[in-house]
Amino acid sequence: MTKNNASKQARLNSFRELGIVAAFFLILAVLVILSPNSFARPTNLINILKQASINGILATGMMFVIISGGIDLSVGSTVALAGVIAATYAHPGEYPLVVPIALSMLVGLAAGIANGLIVAFGNIPPFIVSLGSMTIIRGLALIASNGQPVFNVTKAFENIAGGFVLQYIPHLVIFFLSVTAISAFVLTRTVFGRRVYAVGGNEATAKVSGINVNMIKIGVYSISGFLAGLAGLLLASRIVSGNPTAGQSYELDAIAAAVIGGVSMTGGAGKWYGTVIGALIIAVIGNGLDILNVSSHFQLIIKGTIIIVAVLLDVKGKGNQ
Amino acid sequence: MSKTILETQHITKSFFGVKVLDDISFSLASGEVHALIGENGAGKSTLVKIIMGIYQRDEGRIFLDSEEVFFQAPRDALQHGISIIQQELAPIMDIDVAEYLYVGRELHKLELGPLSVVDQRRQRAEAKALFEGLDIDINPRSLMRDLSVAQMQLVEITKAISLSSKIIIMDEPTSAITYKEVETLFEQIRKLKKRGVGVIYISHKMEEIFTIADRITVLRDGKHIGTDLAENFTVDKAIKMMVGREIKEVYPKQKVAIGEPVLEVQHLSSKHQFHDINFCLRKGEILGIAGLVGAGRSELVECIFGITKADEGRVLVHGQAVQINHPKTAIRQRVALITEDRGHTGLNLKTSVEHNISLAHLERLARFGVIDRRTEAKAADSHINQLKIKALSRKSLVRSLSGGNQQKVVLAKWLLTEPDIIILDEPTRGIDVGSKRDIYLLMGELAKAGKAILMISSEIPELMGLSDRIIVLAAGRLTGELPQEKFTQEEIMTYASKFEVLHDEK
Numbered sequence: 001m002t003k004n005n006a007s008k009q010a011r012l013n014s015f016r017e018l019g020i021v022a023a024f025f026l027i028l029a030v031l032v033i034l035s036p037n038s039f040a041r042p043t044n045l046i047n048i049l050k051q052a053s054i055n056g057i058l059a060t061g062m063m064f065v066i067i068s069g070g071i072d073l074s075v076g077s078t079v080a081l082a083g084v085i086a087a088t089y090a091h092p093g094e095y096p097l098v099v100p101i102a103l104s105m106l107v108g109l110a111a112g113i114a115n116g117l118i119v120a121f122g123n124i125p126p127f128i129v130s131l132g133s134m135t136i137i138r139g140l141a142l143i144a145s146n147g148q149p150v151f152n153v154t155k156a157f158e159n160i161a162g163g164f165v166l167q168y169i170p171h172l173v174i175f176f177l178s179v180t181a182i183s184a185f186v187l188t189r190t191v192f193g194r195r196v197y198a199v200g201g202n203e204a205t206a207k208v209s210g211i212n213v214n215m216i217k218i219g220v221y222s223i224s225g226f227l228a229g230l231a232g233l234l235l236a237s238r239i240v241s242g243n244p245t246a247g248q249s250y251e252l253d254a255i256a257a258a259v260i261g262g263v264s265m266t267g268g269a270g271k272w273y274g275t276v277i278g279a280l281i282i283a284v285i286g287n288g289l290d291i292l293n294v295s296s297h298f299q300l301i302i303k304g305t306i307i308i309v310a311v312l313l314d315v316k317g318k319g320n321q
Numbered sequence: 322m323s324k325t326i327l328e329t330q331h332i333t334k335s336f337f338g339v340k341v342l343d344d345i346s347f348s349l350a351s352g353e354v355h356a357l358i359g360e361n362g363a364g365k366s367t368l369v370k371i372i373m374g375i376y377q378r379d380e381g382r383i384f385l386d387s388e389e390v391f392f393q394a395p396r397d398a399l400q401h402g403i404s405i406i407q408q409e410l411a412p413i414m415d416i417d418v419a420e421y422l423y424v425g426r427e428l429h430k431l432e433l434g435p436l437s438v439v440d441q442r443r444q445r446a447e448a449k450a451l452f453e454g455l456d457i458d459i460n461p462r463s464l465m466r467d468l469s470v471a472q473m474q475l476v477e478i479t480k481a482i483s484l485s486s487k488i489i490i491m492d493e494p495t496s497a498i499t500y501k502e503v504e505t506l507f508e509q510i511r512k513l514k515k516r517g518v519g520v521i522y523i524s525h526k527m528e529e530i531f532t533i534a535d536r537i538t539v540l541r542d543g544k545h546i547g548t549d550l551a552e553n554f555t556v557d558k559a560i561k562m563m564v565g566r567e568i569k570e571v572y573p574k575q576k577v578a579i580g581e582p583v584l585e586v587q588h589l590s591s592k593h594q595f596h597d598i599n600f601c602l603r604k605g606e607i608l609g610i611a612g613l614v615g616a617g618r619s620e621l622v623e624c625i626f627g628i629t630k631a632d633e634g635r636v637l638v639h640g641q642a643v644q645i646n647h648p649k650t651a652i653r654q655r656v657a658l659i660t661e662d663r664g665h666t667g668l669n670l671k672t673s674v675e676h677n678i679s680l681a682h683l684e685r686l687a688r689f690g691v692i693d694r695r696t697e698a699k700a701a702d703s704h705i706n707q708l709k710i711k712a713l714s715r716k717s718l719v720r721s722l723s724g725g726n727q728q729k730v731v732l733a734k735w736l737l738t739e740p741d742i743i744i745l746d747e748p749t750r751g752i753d754v755g756s757k758r759d760i761y762l763l764m765g766e767l768a769k770a771g772k773a774i775l776m777i778s779s780e781i782p783e784l785m786g787l788s789d790r791i792i793v794l795a796a797g798r799l800t801g802e803l804p805q806e807k808f809t810q811e812e813i814m815t816y817a818s819k820f821e822v823l824h825d826e827k
Contacts, residue, residue: 190690191683198680201669208628208658208666209681209734210649268671 019313020262024277024284031288038291046168052283053176054079054238056276057231058250059257060183061224063275066258067187068220069200069267070119070126075228075254077137078111079247082232084141087150087242090157097156104233105226111137112225116218134251141244150242161237172234179227184272196220200267256303257282260310281306323350325387326519327372327403327488332381334367341367343543345381349488349519354510356522356534356551359563362724362753363540365523369490372521373398373405404481405490412465412473419448419461422480451479455509470615471502478509482518489513490521495529496614496779501818507533525780527556528810539563542753560782572786573758575765579789580604582640583773584656584742586625589634594620595797598634602742607764607774609788611781611813617797618777619661622744626658627651638742652681654742657735659728661746661777667731668719675701675715677730682737704733709759725756732763743767744775749783761787781810795819 032040058075065072082104089100111133118129163171187193198206199216207213231250236242259265260281261274282303289299327349334342342364349355357365370376372383374392383390385401392398395405412421420427423444430440448461457475465473474494481489495503510520510533524530530537530551537554539546539562546562564571584602589595595617602608612618624631627645635642638654645651651658660666668677678701679686686697701715708729712722719730728748735743745764749757764787768774778784784791785808793801793816801816 189692189694191687191692192690194676194680194683194692197672197676198669201671202665204666205669206680208626208648208660210647210652211680212647212649264671268669 020260020274020277020310024281027281027284027288031284031291035288035291039288044287044291046170046173048280048283048287049173049176050170051287052279053170053172054231054235055250055253055257055282056176056279057179057227057234058254059261059275059279060179060272061227062251062254063258063261063263063270063272064183064187064196064220065126065224066255066263066265067200067267067270068196068216069203070217070220071130071255071265072112072115072221072224073127073130073251074111074115074134074137075224075231076247076250076252077134077141078108078225078228079232079235079250080242080244081111081137081141081144082107082229083236083246084145084150084242084244086157086233086236087153088144090153090236092152092154097154097160100157101160101233104236105229108229108232109222109226111228112222113218115225116221119221120214120217138244145242145244147244149244151240153236153240153242157237158240159237161234162240172238175230175234179230180272180276183223187272192216192219197268200269202268253282256307260307262310265311278310323352323517325349326351326385328384328387329368329372330382330384332368332371332383333379334371334376335379341543342371342378343545345540345543345545347538347545347548349521351487351517351519352514353535354514354520354522354533356524356530356537357540358524358530358537358559359540359546360757362542362751363563364543365540366492367543368540369405369492369521369523372490373403399484399486402485402487403490404484404486404488405492406474406477406481406494407492412476414466415464417462417464418459418468418476419445421465421476422448422451422461422483447483448479451483455479455482455512457509469502471505474506475509478506478513482513486518488519488521490523492523493525494522495524495526503529526810527559527782530559531556541565571758571761572783573762573765574787575769577605577765577768577789579606580771583638584625584775585637585640587635587637589621589624589636590632591620591624591629592632593797595624595794598794598799600792600799600802602773602775604741604771604773605768606789607768607776607787609784609791610775610777610794611784611791612777612794612817614779616794616817618794619746620797621794622658622746622775622777623660625651626656626744628658652738652740655738655740656742656744657681657738657740658744659731659735659746659748661750663724663727663731668727670718670720672719673716674705674710674712674719674722674730677719678704678715678733678737681734700737701733704737708733708736708763723753723756725752725759728752728756728760732760740772742773742775744777746777747779748776749778749780781813784813785810793817793819 038044061075062072085107086100086104089095089103115130115133118124119126122129161172165171165174187196195206195211195216198209198211199213203213232247235246257278258270258275259278261276261278263270263275285302285306286299289302325348329345329347332342332345333340345368347368357368359365367376371378373395374397375395390401413424427439428443428447429437431438445461452459452461457479459472459475468476494506513520522534534551536548537551537559538548539559541563580603582601582603586598586600589598598621610618623629625636625645627647627650630646636645637643638656643654645654664670669680675698679697683692686692686700698715705712705715710729710733711726719727722730748760764774776787789805791803791808791813792799793813795817800819803812
């Protein structure tokens with residue numbers, strides 16, 4: 001029985017993992033057929049990668065948090081706060097470029113550490129903690145900017161996200177790929193990564209096995225906060241300003257990407273490449289439907305349906321085990 | 322002989338293609354106590370769950386008063402006068418006894434369908450009358466929460482009687498109650514017999530079975546091994562039928578030279594859990610901890626392992642006082658704890674065998690925080706072989722393994738940390754006979770290799786068969802210590818029930 005079950009399970013798992021990749025290529029194929037001239041152009045494909053980048057970076061941080069059994073609703077607000085801070089220190093002739101870069105990421109990191117500390121030691125559900133901090137951080141972003149967008153940034157600042165490598169590849173995409181590569185390594189090869197899975201899989205077992213559960217929790221929220229800071233910097237650079245109302249509902253897109261990619265909301269399971277595919281699917285659909293002139297109202301319905309179907313497949317897959 | 326009220330014929334049941342019951346025929350006469358015995362996993366609970374309609378049989382027939390019945394759910398069984406008192410009582414804690422007795426069939430003073438008004442006064446009066454009739458001293462107005470486990474069981478029995486049950490199934494009713502309370506329970510069972518009620522009595526405790534049972538049926542690995550009048554049985558014969566071997570073979574105890582103390586516990590106390598515990602564990606020794614459920618045994622070892630904090634006292638490892646306030650410190654001191662509940666605190670069921678085995682040892686499998694996956698795989702494979710873990714590969718999900726193999730994965734995880742002191746909390750609960758034997762053999766090997774082993778078990782024969790020495794806890798206090806030559810069930814149970822004295826003094 002064990003033998004049959006195990007192989008059945010292995011097949012099922014690989015089917016599920018292949019399933020999401022297959023779904024991605026299916027969507028891609030349909031769009032290529034429907035719009036061979038606009039959608040399939042190399043510049044548009046690179047554009048899709050660019051559009052997936054900021055959400056992809058946030059989703060990567062979110063993946064760490066969700067695998068550990070938590071949730072971080074504050075990343076959208078952190079994007080705004082980090083962006084406002086970055087733009088404030090990026091006016092021409094004031095500070096070297098490194099200042100806004102370092103500050104935005106430090107702000108994100110600080111927000112993450114605060115979330116982590118409260119989740120770990122306050123014994124409050126992460127949903128509540130990050131719901132509260134989401135509101136607080138949004139308030140901080142509005143205070144820091146007097147409620148107005150911060151304009152007038154240097155060319156060099158604009159170039160952080162807006163520039164290209166080898167003329168064609170946007171910096172944004174490089175950031176996205178680097179974050180993904182490092183995260184994949186941390187998650188699959190390091191002691192820390194393994195412990196993130198262990199804490200999300202069974203916290204009590206993790207503790208009895210000698211894992212400092214609180215440190216792991218602080219770690220994952222710090223990663224999520226840091227990456228939100230980075231995303232905020234990139235967004236501010238891209239829109240050439242720091243906007244205190246930017247990043248609204250970004251946390252939901254990040255959660256959606258992780259969930260579509262098969263990260264389990266109950267913790268303990270999920271693959272880095274699933275999250276990448278999840279972010280790409282969201283971008284591809286947005287881009288493709290735009291090209292096909294589908295109204296943004298309908299796009300919402302399609303995006304929502306995909307989230308539910310993806311999780312439905314996930315639940316069904318587990319039910320069969 | 323009185324008339325047969327329940328009969329099962331050729332019951333067969335499989336879960337996931339594994340036969341857990343194979344052609345079981347069983348009968349119960351009115352006024353009879355019929356004991357159902359067998360090791361964990363023998364199929365006792367499955368059989369009574371089929372009788373209750375909780376599970377559906379694959380094959381076979383069930384007759385109640387010579388009429389065939391097909392129960393789809395427990396309420397069908399209840400309506401036909403069959404009640405069950407489960408091993409793990411799960412009463413509703415925040416209502417009073419009278420309400421509990423009538424939950425789901427409340428007495429109404431105003432009939433308004435779902436909005437009917439409950440007649441509390443009449444329920445209390447009826448409850449009082451019921452208790453008086455049974456000579457049970459429980460106030461119908463007490464909250465369930467405030468009752469002892471034994472009192473809750475008496476309430477369950479009263480409930481079964483008030484439902485005019487003809488058949489009452491008791492699944493390990495004495496696992497959490499004292500000697501004295503067992504007597505009270507037996508008095509009630511004798512009264513039930515006089516009323517013509519048939520009782521199916523499941524227990525591990527031989528002396529109880531020989532005190533109360535009229536007939537005994539032995540199951541082993543889902544098969545019917547034999548049924549006979551209790552007077553035709555002896556303890557040895559019963560155990561031999563249960564395990565299929567002679568008792569000496571069941572507990573393969575090796576002769577090991579016992580060395581210096583490695584773990585000393587001095588005046589260890591934790592509020593409301595245990596008080597002033599002193600003992601010493603030596604190299605090569607297997608020290609058993611006996612006690613009733615709730616005596617504080619698990620709490621004690623969890624405290625030693627640093628999961629909870631002690632209020633007073635200290636722990637010495639290899640003669641050195643150590644502050645263990647987190648399991649990671651315990652692991653560093655080369656202490657391992659195989660917890661009682663592998664699903665909740667032993668395993669991460671969402672991941673593979675390999676990742677479970679390496680979990681407590683990751684730091685030493687890594688360089689600069691990066692796991693050496695080849696070493697990890699080697700370690701996992703060698704432990705899978707050494708412990709004969711039956712899994713397709715180290716990558717199999719631990720969830721897909723049987724209980725016994727899951728338990729071996731937990732053991733492998735802790736052996737990988739190379740402990741000197743191994744604490745086992747109910748290491749053989751809910752696992753099959755073969756795995757049990759493997760674990761017993763392993764314990765012997767470990768002791769021989771100079772490890773010190775501390776074992777908690779509720780199965781007294783197991784404790785007696787494996788330990789060099791047994792300490793007994795009752796209500797959080799150490800009430801006795803027995804050397805091997807003084808091991809008897811009676812002695813151990815006397816010490817385990819000793820806290821009644823403390824209660825009475827208050």
